[in-house]
Amino acid sequence: MKKYLLLLFLGFSILFSCTNSSSEDKTTVAKKDTFVTDNYTKKEVDIVMRDGVKLHTTIYSPKDKSETYPILMQRTPYSSRPYGEGKMKTRIGPNQHLMKDKYIVVYQDVRGRWMSEGVYDNMRAYIPNKKENEADEVSDTYDTIDWLVKNVENNNGKVGTWGISYPGHYATISTIDAHPALKAASPQACIGDFFFDDFHHNGAFLLSYFRAISLFGTYKDTPTDTAWYSFPKMNTQDQYQFFLDKGPLKNLNEFFRYDKLDVSATQKKNQIDDFFWKEIVEHPNYDEVWQSKGIIQHMDKVPSSVATMIVGGWFDAEDLYGPLETYKGIEKQGKDNYNTMVFGPWDHGKWARTGVKNSVGNYYFGDSISLKYQSEVETKFFHHFLKGKGDKNSGLPEAYVYDSGKKEWSSYDSWPPKNVVKQDWFLSENQELTTDKKSPKGIQFISDVKRPVPYSEDIKTVFTPRKYMTDDQRFAARRPDVLVFETDVLTEDFTLAGDIMAKLKVATTGTAADWIVKVIDVHPSDTKENNDKLQDHLKMSNYHLMVRSEVMRGRFRNSFSKPEPFTPNRKTAVNIKLQDVFHTFKKGHKLQIQVQSTWFPLIDLNPQTYVDNIYKADEKDFKTQTHTVFTDSSIEFSVLK
Template identity: 30%
Template structure:
């Protein structure tokens, strides 16, 4: 009887229990207040041609009328980039996220649109890293970022009566890539594009490789692809990235330990270490070179971009020949780290520019450029706006495509450099490269990528004295200059070297050495500023698309371009060149014995090698400098 009574009692109170479980004092759907806001925030799920809906945030200035639309497409969270979660009554306060040149957007009165790409954050669909063109072997789906942009613009101009039906697109890095894709088949309403520091060619010199050497950025791959909302952080086990990568051995072993074998894009990278059709088919400069030029574009390049230093100028070279009228393709080259043009631009690391270069560019170049196409106002923007370091001045130039006559800067015996070849018989400068003790790209401890300080964002201008006295780094120094030496273009390395191994990496740096004393800034005394430096993986000397073992002890010729430079070596300074065979842990270690795929090198494959660089004789090494009067 007791059990039966309890059952009845339970049944008697069940309606109250059910009511308690459904009672909630929160609103079913919160409507944030907008009292006093100077803009309206709209959230729209815009349908694409295949039915997938993309999460889109639209910010309309109050009383907007006949306004241009300025959009960004991103994998980096459209809600977060537009102030969601904060009480941002002011549009300028709301636009504090990545890609927002806030002063230009607000002062221009533009309708701001930010959209999550497929498979990221609020958008539906599958996720792909930099999706290649649709209906191809690399992307068998029927959509890509070009079609998605087209469909988005089509919706915007039909559903935003506050607009003038003119759309511009801009974005930095991945979002710069997303600003290039619409140029393939642009919507008629797309009137201007500003790709900034865009990801263009992941093998030649942007995010994934530099001339075949892999950049150990697997944490980014994990965080971007593992989850829709980047909610699974990359698991770190050390404070010093040097320790983590060294202990793993190969990059393949590191990736496996961190779960990247689950990631489709990582499996593609590991299967394509050479510059084969996989990379060539999706290099955006090559893709766009085959398309007609229909939309005015300004490419933005950072002279010390630590992430995507290759792409912007590569696209410029591809598009400029199509600009027969001379008013469609523009270029900016600023003294910036990756994306610094929307930040404070007074300095880069320890290097002071005597002005806020980023603010000047936004006000004098970006703002007028966008207003010209989105609002019809006149502009006075040069085809090329380039900052000249050394003199620290902006230049207005007609083009950047014409490379000046090249002048040879020779590596010479006695750790010297000069503009005359060395006399006498062939000589070498030698060092031993040991993968067990690689040369670092920054001083240890090497911390993870972060924009919190200069450790990552300004490492390309870091003082190269951190390695110049190492026995496995060759340092060649010229005399004190009595006249300025001006370069404008890409220095090209012509290195002749032998190795006792069967594979090798070569790193060459072109450096401006400051005077021993700089009274106005004492810490700059003797500073070694890298004007341009890059790496080349030796196995690709006979062709970037296939690896060939090196012949031990045989001097072989290697040639590759350093990043674009626009610099003056001033009187009282000296020119320096450094040569080394590792750049760790930014780039994976070359085992220095030939293996089919370096991602899967075994511990026994990593061996010491004696490196010999030719510094005299008929095969003397040199850098071809684009010297201008």
């Protein structure tokens, strides 16, 4: 049974990202079941790294030997299955067009995962100046490419890498100190820094991801083709109540002790606790452990010989920070690099799916958006750099971005676009969002640790939450502990293109607090818009579409590595950077800002009393407090003119 848990629950996996969910998808896959077996051969090899560790690698090569082919490679912690002679994937490569266009497609289990040797390290730190036989993911990638171009028949000496989510991170890794044969890389939904991606947002722990911890932190040191980890069982369909009843984070420790999990006796003996959970608990601040695992700090080591195309989704709940910061890092550090970005109306990895209808949660964006990307952008990128001229005249724009308000694509020669200006909008009394700064007054609300604001009105449990990114926010706007500020009805279109900075002025009766800011598109009450993706209890009339949101753990307001308490009742500045958007608030709509202090159980509950380590806080540390937001607080928008 454990063997199949990956496919059921693997929310971070490329396999999950590409799972077909519509009837069109199933029909498409059925028609292509024999294409790979008809046109490719499969070979499994163990490639020896410079330190002697063997990495299991699966190579799909075109049967037609009349020409040479580029190599497309994905390195993954999620298994290069199926294993064994005669067992083949039904779909290989980034998309079906590239699969049919014939490439040598390679999958590799990274160090310490599945059939590869070694011990896994979650986001293994890059070693800039390696000693002899010293290895990291960068050297593993280099050594693998070196072996492939020297040993795989009929390759043309050019290599490309791609991947979504964690495999996207390994695609980024491939560009660092890159092998000369690497010509193109497409990191997609790539992790950039674990203190700001996936399990943390600005230092706040994403409690809703806790069931995925064991996927990355269960110890193994021998190759296996069977899942060696298991997931915590909640035994409820109400995750909000589950976590509320559990109380402090330290009460979750029981789920990450091997004597509580279905693992082997050897694992119980060799490792007491889940090493990833232990890492999170023992390193609550942005210390040298997290800093060393970040990869976006090393974009200066991407050579100009490697073309990059960074891909992400505007509504990706897991990895939005990573791809944006990866693109910006390469732009800043590599002035001569070919570096492009593609961002569409997708959640995590949905651009790799083959369904016609494109929606995120309740919100429908249009038809064939992912299919168009695959055929007209992704295929074109790899073809040009691996089979074509390989110069900078690829025919693709610098930034190919989807306006999630107008529901249309735009192309720009820079991101953000050059004609963007910064505008400050102020949080005013009477729920107003205005361009006029008023005399500062305080607006108070009570943050009750027994009744935190939910991130979704759905009653359910999820492995990794995604739908909430476009959820209707009316349920939150109607709570007394959520402050609402909005414009009048817009008389003309208003387009945001770039990042958003919330510049809050706040106070609290306690010594600790979280601050959450949400940017919302309020649809007209008389809208004629129809959407068959809506949950039954919702209507598009007055729909509150969440466009962007972010949390700041208040203790990190001045430094992520040196937290500090609030002084009770003292007015304090808290700045929150919200990731980039490209969204037009259309004429007849309203732009709304929501400010709150809990977002449960998306993020863990702040005690609202300062403790050195929230993961070790006691029940007595959690106290209800009164918070104040002052009306000289503002939101700095990047406005397209």
